[in-house]
Amino acid sequence: MGKDTTFKARNFNSVGTRPLRPDGIDKVTGRARYGADFSMPGQLQGCILRSPHAHASIKSIDTSKAEKLKGVKAVVTRKDFITKDADPALLTVLDNCMAGKTAFYDGHAVAAVAAIDAKTAKKALQLIKVEYKVLKHVTDVDEAIKPKAPLIDKKCFTSGVDPKPSKASNIAARSEFGHGDVDKGFEKADVIIERNYKTGQSHQGYIEPHACVASYSPDGTADMWVCTQGHFDFRAQCAGILGMDASKLRVTSSEIGGGFGGKTHLWIEPVTLALSRKANRPVKLVMTRDEVFRASGPTSATSIDVKMGVTKDGTITAAEAELRYTSGPYAGSWARLGAMTAFACYDLDHVKTVGLEVLVNRPKTTAYRAPSAPMAAFAVESMVDELAEHIGMSAVDLRIKNAAKEGTRASYGPVYGPIGIGPTLEAAKNHPHMKVKLGKNQSRGMACGFWFNFGGQSCTDLNIGPDGSATITVGTIDVGGARASLALVVAEELGIPYERVKAVIADTGSLGHNDMTDGSRGTFASSLSAIDSCRMAIAELRNRAAQIWEIDADDVIWENGEAKAISKGAAGNSNREPLSLANLAQSAHKTGGPISGHSQIVADGAGVSFATHICDVEVDKETGQTSIVRYTVIQDAGKAVHPTYVEGQFQGGAAQGIGWALNEEYIYGDDGRLQNPGFLDYRIPVCSDLPMIDTQILEIPNPNHPYGVRGVGETSIVPPLAAIGNAISNAIGVRMTQVPMSPPRILAALNQE
Amino acid sequence: MSVLVSSKINGDDIEFVCEPDETLLDALRDRVGLTGVKEGCGTGDCGACSITLDGALVCSCLVLGAEAEGRKIETVEGMADGDKLHPLQQKFLEHAALQCGICTPGFLVASKTLLEKNPDPTEEEVRYALAGNLCRCTGYDKIVRAVLDAAKQMRKTAKKGKTNG
Numbered sequence: 009m010g011k012d013t014t015f016k017a018r019n020f021n022s023v024g025t026r027p028l029r030p031d032g033i034d035k036v037t038g039r040a041r042y043g044a045d046f047s048m049p050g051q052l053q054g055c056i057l058r059s060p061h062a063h064a065s066i067k068s069i070d071t072s073k074a075e076k077l078k079g080v081k082a083v084v085t086r087k088d089f090i091t092k093d094a095d096p097a098l099l100t101v102l103d104n105c106m107a108g109k110t111a112f113y114d115g116h117a118v119a120a121v122a123a124i125d126a127k128t129a130k131k132a133l134q135l136i137k138v139e140y141k142v143l144k145h146v147t148d149v150d151e152a153i154k155p156k157a158p159l160i161d162k163k164c165f166t167s168g169v170d171p172k173p174s175k176a177s178n179i180a181a182r183s184e185f186g187h188g189d190v191d192k193g194f195e196k197a198d199v200i201i202e203r204n205y206k207t208g209q210s211h212q213g214y215i216e217p218h219a220c221v222a223s224y225s226p227d228g229t230a231d232m233w234v235c236t237q238g239h240f241d242f243r244a245q246c247a248g249i250l251g252m253d254a255s256k257l258r259v260t261s262s263e264i265g266g267g268f269g270g271k272t273h274l275w276i277e278p279v280t281l282a283l284s285r286k287a288n289r290p291v292k293l294v295m296t297r298d299e300v301f302r303a304s305g306p307t308s309a310t311s312i313d314v315k316m317g318v319t320k321d322g323t324i325t326a327a328e329a330e331l332r333y334t335s336g337p338y339a340g341s342w343a344r345l346g347a348m349t350a351f352a353c354y355d356l357d358h359v360k361t362v363g364l365e366v367l368v369n370r371p372k373t374t375a376y377r378a379p380s381a382p383m384a385a386f387a388v389e390s391m392v393d394e395l396a397e398h399i400g401m402s403a404v405d406l407r408i409k410n411a412a413k414e415g416t417r418a419s420y421g422p423v424y425g426p427i428g429i430g431p432t433l434e435a436a437k438n439h440p441h442m443k444v445k446l447g448k449n450q451s452r453g454m455a456c457g458f459w460f461n462f463g464g465q466s467c468t469d470l471n472i473g474p475d476g477s478a479t480i481t482v483g484t485i486d487v488g489g490a491r492a493s494l495a496l497v498v499a500e501e502l503g504i505p506y507e508r509v510k511a512v513i514a515d516t517g518s519l520g521h522n523d524m525t526d527g528s529r530g531t532f533a534s535s536l537s538a539i540d541s542c543r544m545a546i547a548e549l550r551n552r553a554a555q556i557w558e559i560d561a562d563d564v565i566w567e568n569g570e571a572k573a574i575s576k577g578a579a580g581n582s583n584r585e586p587l588s589l590a591n592l593a594q595s596a597h598k599t600g601g602p603i604s605g606h607s608q609i610v611a612d613g614a615g616v617s618f619a620t621h622i623c624d625v626e627v628d629k630e631t632g633q634t635s636i637v638r639y640t641v642i643q644d645a646g647k648a649v650h651p652t653y654v655e656g657q658f659q660g661g662a663a664q665g666i667g668w669a670l671n672e673e674y675i676y677g678d679d680g681r682l683q684n685p686g687f688l689d690y691r692i693p694v695c696s697d698l699p700m701i702d703t704q705i706l707e708i709p710n711p712n713h714p715y716g717v718r719g720v721g722e723t724s725i726v727p728p729l730a731a732i733g734n735a736i737s738n739a740i741g742v743r744m745t746q747v748p749m750s751p752p753r754i755l756a757a758l759n760q761e
Numbered sequence: 762m763s764v765l766v767s768s769k770i771n772g773d774d775i776e777f778v779c780e781p782d783e784t785l786l787d788a789l790r791d792r793v794g795l796t797g798v799k800e801g802c803g804t805g806d807c808g809a810c811s812i813t814l815d816g817a818l819v820c821s822c823l824v825l826g827a828e829a830e831g832r833k834i835e836t837v838e839g840m841a842d843g844d845k846l847h848p849l850q851q852k853f854l855e856h857a858a859l860q861c862g863i864c865t866p867g868f869l870v871a872s873k874t875l876l877e878k879n880p881d882p883t884e885e886e887v888r889y890a891l892a893g894n895l896c897r898c899t900g901y902d903k904i905v906r907a908v909l910d911a912a913k914q915m916r917k918t919a920k921k922g923k924t925n926g
């Protein structure tokens with residue numbers, strides 16, 4: 009059956025309303041179970057020993073004393089995991105979860121213990137003797153690419169370069185995008201600016217630390233309960249690492265206390281499974297906050313060179329950038345996404361970007377909400393403001409003049425369909441925020457942002473209960489309102505009330521593979537699949553009605569939750585009393601059994617999304633302290649399925665961006681150790697740091713979704729760094745080029761003046 | 762070496778055994794089964810473990826289980842009256858003041874303590890009162906609105922109660 013996913017304009021009954029979320033009561037009463045809230049009978053406590061060194065070869069590990077400690081049931085090191093015949097990508101995942109011959113960063117796991125309680129497990133960790141040979145380390149991105157820098161991986165030959173380099177370096181990958189001829193473009197410019205920008209390494213900062221319970225049975229099957237953004241991928245990777253069949257490992261996702269990309273990667277899960285296998289008991293392992301910072305998550309630190317040229321009348325003639333992103337010790341970060349998104353907001357004839365992925369002795373870089381885009385946007389959007397200033401044009405008008413539109417060839421390749429950058433800019437220009445008078449020491453800034461949004465594999469089941477209520481079973485986890493959105497979509501499609509639909513997240517044993525909830529794909533891809541499942545069920549419902557009425561199924565339509573007979577030539581059909589979903593469900597046992605629909609898709613055509621943010625700041629020039637006075641997010645959501653949760657995504661992304669812009673940063677000492685692995689010193693915004701965050705949802709339908717849905721979760725973190733940078737630069741009269749713009753940096757910028 | 766602790770938790774007399782150096786957070790979660798109390802940091806920096814101890818708001822990760830002896834503890838699990846949600850819980854739902862919800866128990870307990878002391882707080886007072894609770898998902902906007910709205914409703918109910926009684 010061909011799947012029709014094209015957008016059709018329609019009036020909605022359920023979609024676009026704002027009902028209460030189905031999992032809400034459990035979450036306000038403390039009943040909802042998150043990763044650490046699950047326990048199994050007879051479970052042991054797991055603990056991980058971590059390297060105190062930024063870079064060291066592991067000479068030997070002696071676990072004998074720990075093993076002899078009373079109450080210790082298992083100790084594992086790298087040798088307890090498969091290494092032979094494993095897929096190299098999996099070996100990299102494993103190496104990050106449990107170091108092999110080398111510890112690559114402060115916090116890298118080297119051994120783990122399972123014991124009868126946490127106290128015993130911690131005591132055992134102290135009894136493990138690891139002999140390290142400390143190696144030279146490098147944590148800074150620009151230091152790491154110098155010829156004399158300590159090599160992280162002797163076998164790292166830059167990929168994406170032809171011919172393949174003969175000398176190893178810390179540059180793991182190079183990617184290039186663009187079109188036209190930038191040199192020609194710069195010739196036409198009246199003003200050309202070149203600058204370097206830097207951004208610090210931030211962490212997703214989810215409040216729930218990683219946690220899991222694993223139970224490996226002697227028959228070779230296992231169960232895992234874990235907080236994750238993608239239990240199917242966790243299953244596939246854990247099974248691969250442990251050398252078991254994926255089908256023998258059943259993974260259940262718990263409620264998740266925030267992820268933002270950080271819970272798309274494995275950390276403690278294969279270790280917990282290995283401990284359970286060795287101890288023959290269920291094992292629970294929960295990271296401490298210190299471990300979360302040292303060993304999970306962070307995004308890249310970057311150094312970005314940008315060059316842009318503009319004519320006096322405000323046409324950007326050429327744009328070029330080299331973007332260098334730290335990747336941690338392994339290849340596989342997303343410098344390329346930075347290179348792809350950098351100039352995606354603009355319609356450019358001549359554009360070129362190069363992304364470099366750089367290995368350093370920091371934890372492996374992980375996806376963080378629109379990974380790699382915010383840093384690129386910080387550099388480019390800061391420069392767009394500076395260009396505007398140089399030619400005496402307003403920042404918003406220069407952006408409007410150069411904005412990409414339908415038909416524009418994107419700087420990363422494809423030609424855009426209907427897109428929202430122009431409309432968000434116009435909305436910003438006309439927004440009341442732009443007219444609010446600024447107070448003393450206050451200034452305004454703006455910036456744009458782009459994110460692709462992903463599609464990917466989704467698989468859903470739709471089951472009609474005997475009473476005519478419906479259950480939609482999905483395999484994408486709910487990071488904050490997806491069950492409500494999916495129930496709305498099903499209610500819409502079936503024509504029944506939202507309250508009669510239950511959305512359930514299946515474990516990996518109950519549904520086909522589903523990709524992660526990442527790339528803003530959860531609602532886009534799973535709603536597409538849910539609609540498809542509903543349509544299959546509706547076809548069956550029409551059959552059943554036709555059977556009851558003894559007419560042709562083609563003469564039955566589905567409308568407002570009922571089967572109706574239409575007169576297509578055959579007279580008299582339309583006199584029949586319509587049959588409701590409940591009627592048909594009740595008689596299902598007589599008409600062919602349970603009614604259900606199923607769908608498996610690879611969702612293509614996720615709609616790209618654009619945002620424009622406006623921000624007012626107040627800078628205290630004595631202390632360098634910045635406060636955010638007013639903040640507005642304008643973003644294209646396609647169709648907002650549940651507008652309240654769309655607003656929530658806009659606000660949450662903006663707040664994370666604000667933290668990154670002003671405060672958040674990994675600070676390394678000369679010894680390569682992380683100096684601020686806690687919420688006290690890695691300070692994320694608190695309630696009193698922020699104003700209300702105003703939102704405006706634009707709805708430019710995605711042509712590739714029946715309801716016009718685009719992804720909404722990520723774009724909101726892209727503009728804030730630059731919007732705030734521009735506001736601060738306007739306030740102090742000095743161009744800020746480094747994030748975070750903490751008080752000492754602002755004071756330094758002022759002093760330089 | 763374990764200690765036996767008796768306290769009143771959410772209105773019930775509860776006894777539990779814990780280690781002398783065990784935090785009240787761990788005791789509540791692992792011994793009493795109140796996993797609505799969350800751990801985000803274990804160092805007093807996130808507020809996810811907020812409870813009240815004899816009416817005072819504390820981070821349960823900074824209190825020892827043994828210190829609960831003879832004292833009154835309230836957690837998120839004790840906020841609703843049977844199937845009737847506390848106005849704060851209801852308003853958190855209505856305003857979508859939670860996304861992932863891991864911070865929600867802490868925010869609810871902290872907000873309840875605030876409104877007991879100050880039934881008519883300004884936005885700024887709410888923001889400062891909740892500055893010890895971290896939320897990474899919402900940007901706080903909807904949380905602050907929910908608390909202000911719940912305060913309004915609770916004032917209304919209190920007034921009605923007075924005129925009726």
Ligand code: FES
Nearest residue numbers: 802803805808822
């Ligand atoms: S867990 Fe107690 S304050 Fe974070």
Ligand code: FES
Nearest residue numbers: 860861896897898
């Ligand atoms: S709702 Fe996720 S941390 Fe607050």
